[in-house]
Amino acid sequence: xxxxxxxxxxxxxxxxxxxxxxxxxxxxxxxxxxxxxxxxxxxxxxxxxxxxxxxxxxxxxxxxxxxxxxxxxxxxxxxxxxxxxxxxxxxxxxxxxxxxxxxxxxxxxxxxxxxxxxxxxxxxxxxxxxxxxxxxxxxxxxxx
Numbered sequence: 736x737x738x739x740x741x742x743x744x745x746x747x748x749x750x751x752x753x754x755x756x757x758x759x760x761x762x763x764x765x766x767x768x769x770x771x772x773x774x775x776x777x778x779x780x781x782x783x784x785x786x787x788x789x790x791x792x793x794x795x796x797x798x799x800x801x802x803x804x805x806x807x808x809x810x811x812x813x814x815x816x817x818x819x820x821x822x823x824x825x826x827x828x829x830x831x832x833x834x835x836x837x838x839x840x841x842x843x844x845x846x847x848x849x850x851x852x853x854x855x856x857x858x859x860x861x862x863x864x865x866x867x868x869x870x871x872x873x874x875x876x877x878x879x
Contacts, residue, residue, distance in 0.1 A: 756877065761797055765839045766805045768869045769795030772841045772862040773808035779861035782851050787813025789851065789858070792822030792844035801834040803827065809844075821845050841866060 776793045784790055792815075794808025806826065809819045822844030829840050843858045852858040 760873075760877075761799055761804055761837060764873055765797045765837070766795075766807060768866060768873070769797065769805075769839055769841060770807050771869065772866050775865045776841070776843065776857075776859050776862035777812075779857045782856040782858065784813060786818075787811065787815030788818030788821070789815075789843060789845045789848060791815030791818030792825070792848070793842070793859075793862075794819075794822045794826060794844070795839060795841045796826045796830055798830045798833055798838045798840070800836070801831065803830055818845055839866070839870075 773793055773795055777790055780790060780793075782789065790812040791810065794810075795806060796803045797805040803826075806823070809822045809826075811819050822842055825844035826840055826842045829842065830838070833840075841859065841862055848858050852860065
């Protein structure tokens with residue numbers, strides 16, 4: 736007697752599992768990493784907060800095929816209302832560069848952020864290191 740397998744059922748079950756992992760990644764995992772990176776950048780930022788704009792411009796977006804599906808950060812510090820808008824605008828502009836795939840973007844959106852970082856201040860450096868660690872951990876645990 737031959738052994739038969741319900742390959743349609745197996746394929747359907749596998750597809751459902753992949754979709755659950757995909758949804759968990761874009762709804763839970765990447766936003767959580769984004770929030771942790773934003774918090775790290777704001778805590779580790781060792782620059783003088785004169786206006787609050789630079790710290791207010793720190794945030795993240797998660798994109799799927801070029802469309803922003805989640806975002807966070809960009810919270811006003813001191814009188815840094817301009818920073819929240821600049822940060823969002825910069826993140827949205829960067830998102831357009833990635834028309835396919837799933838992407839997490841963490842930014843400090845003020846035009847002088849690179850200058851401050853170049854002067855030896857931690858604007859996003861600690862957040863970038865944390866993101867690398869968290870993404871490596873996520874890759875190791877993705878199927879668990």
